[in-house]
Amino acid sequence: MQVVSSLTELRPARLKLAGPVGLVPTMGYLHEGHLSLARAARSECAGVVASIFVNPTQFGPSEDLASYPRDLPRDLDLLAGEGVDLVWTPTPEEMYPPGYQTWVSVEELTQHLEGAMRPGHFRGVATIVTKLFNAVQPDRAYFGQKDAQQALVIRQMVRDLNFPVEVVICPIVREPDGLAMSSRNAYLNPAERQAATVLSRGLAAARETFATGERDAETLRQIVAQIVNAEPLARLQYVSCADVGTLQELQGTLSSRALLSMAVFVGKTRLIDNLILEL
Numbered sequence: 001m002q003v004v005s006s007l008t009e010l011r012p013a014r015l016k017l018a019g020p021v022g023l024v025p026t027m028g029y030l031h032e033g034h035l036s037l038a039r040a041a042r043s044e045c046a047g048v049v050a051s052i053f054v055n056p057t058q059f060g061p062s063e064d065l066a067s068y069p070r071d072l073p074r075d076l077d078l079l080a081g082e083g084v085d086l087v088w089t090p091t092p093e094e095m096y097p098p099g100y101q102t103w104v105s106v107e108e109l110t111q112h113l114e115g116a117m118r119p120g121h122f123r124g125v126a127t128i129v130t131k132l133f134n135a136v137q138p139d140r141a142y143f144g145q146k147d148a149q150q151a152l153v154i155r156q157m158v159r160d161l162n163f164p165v166e167v168v169i170c171p172i173v174r175e176p177d178g179l180a181m182s183s184r185n186a187y188l189n190p191a192e193r194q195a196a197t198v199l200s201r202g203l204a205a206a207r208e209t210f211a212t213g214e215r216d217a218e219t220l221r222q223i224v225a226q227i228v229n230a231e232p233l234a235r236l237q238y239v240s241c242a243d244v245g246t247l248q249e250l251q252g253t254l255s256s257r258a259l260l261s262m263a264v265f266v267g268k269t270r271l272i273d274n275l276i277l278e279l
Contacts, residue, residue: 001080001084002085002087003086004088005089005094006090006094010088010135013086014049014086014136014137017049018047019047019139021046021136021138022042022044022045022049022139022140022168023049023051023136023165024037024048024050024142025050025053025128025141025143026050026051026075027183028053028054028071029069029075029186030183031181031182031185032173033146033172033173033181033182034078034144035078035082036144037142037170038050038079038082038142040168041084041140042083044140048084048085048086049085049087049136049138050088051088051090051136052087052089053088055095055128056096057127058120058123059121060119060120060121067187069184088135103123103126104123104161105126106122106153106157108246109122109156109246110122110153112240112249113242113247113261114149114263114272117238122149122153125154130161140165140167140168141154143168143169144170144173145171145172146274148259148274149261151167151169154167177197178197178201178204179193179197179199180271182271184271185269185271187269188269189267191233192266192267195232195233195266196234196266198234199264203224206223206224207260207275209223210277215253216252216254217241217249217252217253217254217258220241220258220260221241233267234264235264235266237262237265238263239261240259240261241259241277242261243259244256247259254279255279257276259274259275260277
């Protein structure tokens with residue numbers, strides 16, 4: 001496995017890879033969810049590139065950029081174990097040199113959910129993914145369903161800007177007790193870690209009620225909210241039952257696929273989770 005940090009190193013290394021080439025963009029501190037993306041890329045592509053970059057432009061002023069967990073040697077060992085061919089580890093100065101002033105914004109899809117809670121977040125995401133696509137020029141790029149809105153935003157961007165990239169969305173990977181894997185889970189103390197299962201428990205309860213025939217969007221939201229609100233260490237920021245294509249909040253009886261999603265603070269740690277309700 002080759003590891004490079006500069007664009008000048010990346011480009012010739014990328015040209016040596018046989019196609020199709022798959023890209024796995026990450027912010028590091030890898031877990032089984034990231035590794036599942038690398039495995040999917042390895043199974044479908046002749047060449048696999050992973051990037052590790054904690055992107056400062058998708059963090060808000062009061063968010064956890066400085067404390068975001070990092071362990072590059074461990075990450076590289078894990079990626080080598082999955083058969084990744086090339087890892088790009090750019091610096092912030094490489095990605096955003098002095099005088100940088102160009103941004104990519106996806107408009108309507110970013111007005112809801114995470115976009116409403118984290119102003120500017122998706123501008124940073126869209127910009128960095130554009131830069132990764134331009135630098136690596138992958139045939140396929142692999143993202144996780146846990147960041148459901150991000151996946152929709154990137155797919156919209158790819159369509160709108162005519163990127164010749166297939167966006168592949170892979171299922172959420174969960175801990176045995178249901179907690180969605182996330183690098184931010186490392187922030188949780190033991191009591192918070194146990195309390196964090198409230199996210200998946202809320203979703204599971206709504207899914208079970210949906211399976212018995214419940215189709216009212218507000219009822220499904222309330223099922224999730226009641227379970228989360230019953231956990232003393234959890235604070236619900238939002239729960240949403242939205243159209244899976246537009247992310248517009250649904251009212252009344254569901255007539256199409258819906259994204260049931262939430263953001264919850266467990267202690268000081270902000271966690272997200274979701275599932276898709278299929279009619």
